[in-house]
Amino acid sequence: ATSDGGFMLLGDTDSTDGTFANKGTGNDNALVMKCAADGKVLWVDIIPSTGDSEAVAAVITTNGELAVVGSSEGVDMAFTNLNKGDSDVFVARYTASGNRTMIQTIGGSHADYGTGVCELNENQLVIVADTTSTDGDLAGLAKGGGDGYLLATPYEKPVAVDKEALNAAIAQAVSKRDSADAVSADGSDVPADKTWVTQEAKDALQAAIDT
Numbered sequence: 510a511t512s513d514g515g516f517m518l519l520g521d522t523d524s525t526d527g528t529f530a531n532k533g534t535g536n537d538n539a540l541v542m543k544c545a546a547d548g549k550v551l552w553v554d555i556i557p558s559t560g561d562s563e564a565v566a567a568v569i570t571t572n573g574e575l576a577v578v579g580s581s582e583g584v585d586m587a588f589t590n591l592n593k594g595d596s597d598v599f600v601a602r603y604t605a606s607g608n609r610t611m612i613q614t615i616g617g618s619h620a621d622y623g624t625g626v627c628e629l630n631e632n633q634l635v636i637v638a639d640t641t642s643t644d645g646d647l648a649g650l651a652k653g654g655g656d657g658y659l660l661a662t663p664y665e666k667p668v669a670v671d672k673e674a675l676n677a678a679i680a681q682a683v684s685k686r687d688s689a690d691a692v693s694a695d696g697s698d699v700p701a702d703k704t705w706v707t708q709e710a711k712d713a714l715q716a717a718i719d720t
Contacts, residue, residue, distance in 0.1 A: 511569060514546040519564040519577065528553060534586070537561040539579050539599075543607060552607030558583025560592075562599070566625045568634070574610075575603040576634050578623035587612060593645050598623035598638045617642025682714055 510516050521537040522529055529540075532555040539562040541554045556562055562581035569575055581599045584592040591597070597616035600623070603609050615621065617640065625637035640647050690703035692711065699705040 511543065512573075515544055515551065516546075517567050517575070518542040518544060519567055519579070521561070521563040522555065529555060533557060534559055537563065539564040539577075539581065539601075541567070541575075541577050541601070541603065541607075554603065554607055554609055556581075556583075556588075556599075556601060556609075556612065557586045558588050559585055560588070562588075564601075565623060566637075568626050568628050570628050570634075573605045575605070576626055576628075577601045577603065578626040578636055578638075580622040581614065588614065594618040594621065594642060596620045596622060598636065600626075600634065600636060615646050616640065617645030617647045619643075621647075679714075686711055686714055 518540070519542075520540050522533060522540045523535055523537050525531075525533045525535050528550060532553065534557050536559055538558065539556040541556070541564050543551045543553075545551055556564070558581065560582035562579060562583050564577050564579040566579070567575055567577045577600070579599055579601075580596050581588055581592075582596050588597075588599075591599075591612070591614040593614055593616045595618070597614040598621045599612060599614050601609055602611040615623075615636070615638070619640070619642040621638060621640040621642055623636060623638045627635050629635045686706055688704065689706040691699045691705045692708050693699050693705040694707060696705050
C-alpha cells in the first residue's frame with residue numbers, strides 16, 4: 510500500500526493495447542503500475558526489451574520514491590549495455606509520479622533472480638536474490654548451485670548470505686512475534702504489562718520468510 514491509500518501492482522505483460530498501448534514490445538515485459546484506492550490506474554511503466562523480464566518486489570523509500578526489483582533476460586532497449594548473463598537481477602527507481610530515473614542490473618553469466626527489497630537507510634536498499642552464477646558481480650561469493658544472497662545498493666560488491674546466521678535471526682524474530690500478547694498500531698490500546706506487535710511488522714516478517 511502507498512501512503513495515499515493506493516497500491517502498487519507488479520508483474521509482467523505481453524499486451525500492447527488498452528492500458529498498455531504504445532508501452533510494451535509484445536514480449537513479457539516487466540510491469541510497474543500505481544493505482545488509487547478505488548482501483549483507478551494513476552500511472553503505468555513497462556520496462557521494454559525483446560527479452561523477457563518481470564517485476565516482483567517494491568519498496569517505497571523514505572523520500573517518497575519507489576524502488577522495484579525483478580529479473581530480466583533483456584539485452585536491448587531499457588537493458589542496452591546492462592545485460593550480464595542468462596538472467597539478471599534488476600533494480601529500477603521511480604519518482605512518486607512514476608518517472609523511471611534509474612535502472613541497474615546485477616549478476617553473472619548464468620541465471621540471477623531478484624526476489625525482494627527493503628530500505629536499509631535513505632541511501633541504501635537491501636536486495637534479496639538467488640543465483641547460479643559464480644562470476645561477474647558474484648565472483649568469489651556464490652557456489653553456483655542456486656545460492657541466496659543479499660546486497661546493498663548503491664554497492665561495491667554483493668555480500669553472500671550467512672544462511673546459519675540468517676536462519677537464527679529469523680527464528681528469533683518469529684519467537685518474538687509469536688510471544689506478543691496483542692496486535693496494535695502503536696501500543697496505546699495495550700496494557701503496560703503486555704507486549705505487542707504491529708500488523709505491518711508481522712506481514713513484513715512473513716514476507717521475508719516466504720522469500
